[in-house]
Amino acid sequence: MKIITDGTSDLQNPEKYGIDVVPIIVYYGDSEITSDKLNDESVRSQIMEYIERAEVKTSQPSPKAFLDAYERANDDVTVITISSKLSGIYNSALLAKKIFERTHDKRVTVIDSKTGAFMLGYLAMKASQLKDVEKVIELRDKMKTFGVLDTLKNAVKSGRIPAAKGLIARALSLKPMFELVDGEIKSTSSLRGDPIERLVKKLGTYVTDEKINVMVVHGSVREKADELMKKIKEQFNVNESYIEPLGPALMAHLGPRCLIVSFHMV
Numbered sequence: 001m002k003i004i005t006d007g008t009s010d011l012q013n014p015e016k017y018g019i020d021v022v023p024i025i026v027y028y029g030d031s032e033i034t035s036d037k038l039n040d041e042s043v044r045s046q047i048m049e050y051i052e053r054a055e056v057k058t059s060q061p062s063p064k065a066f067l068d069a070y071e072r073a074n075d076d077v078t079v080i081t082i083s084s085k086l087s088g089i090y091n092s093a094l095l096a097k098k099i100f101e102r103t104h105d106k107r108v109t110v111i112d113s114k115t116g117a118f119m120l121g122y123l124a125m126k127a128s129q130l131k132d133v134e135k136v137i138e139l140r141d142k143m144k145t146f147g148v149l150d151t152l153k154n155a156v157k158s159g160r161i162p163a164a165k166g167l168i169a170r171a172l173s174l175k176p177m178f179e180l181v182d183g184e185i186k187s188t189s190s191l192r193g194d195p196i197e198r199l200v201k202k203l204g205t206y207v208t209d210e211k212i213n214v215m216v217v218h219g220s221v222r223e224k225a226d227e228l229m230k231k232i233k234e235q236f237n238v239n240e241s242y243i244e245p246l247g248p249a250l251m252a253h254l255g256p257r258c259l260i261v262s263f264h265m266v
Contacts, residue, residue, distance in 0.1 A: 007035030083183030114183030
């Protein structure tokens, strides 16, 4: 089974897992770059300047880009995309599947991950090991994701959060918390003070002594991510842990300096 995902997955070494990544396009200023070229630190830091000003946009892969990936596969294909409620990438992959299966015997399965960023990358990585569509869907449905935004500028501009709510939060110096609910970003509450403590407390509403795999994804605040993971490991029974940067694709919507926790029981 060949695993294919999209460029919002933020996988650092997809070839290590035999995963094919269909890139997205990132636009910043008068420039553009495909997501597979974002490993260059100088490029990433340049894009960060535009993210700070909420001036980064992205473009989803065309159905043809997915069709080309299906053609390269030597086996049946399982595609795992960013949540269909966050992007039209799922629909591009689905349309490519319909075109491909008219003339090929290989089977293509398209899965809506109901998540994004490294959470999507993690799901693709595990899918390459599980090699079982039902088990991948089962894992997806076990994952819970929540986080804290540092700024609402990007979320308001992208339409993720209403402008009025953004004005109130800025005026009161509040940092909004959010959850991914059925693949959609839902604002849950706002907070003052230390977001790390709130995220640890939030995790404690789901977990007591169960063993978990946990991810911390950060908007270019590695030290805070390290601190958050340290506290999580001190308080919970962690089996596998990952700390990964949030790529420009979703940071353009969630903004810099955000912190995200995602986990599932094992």
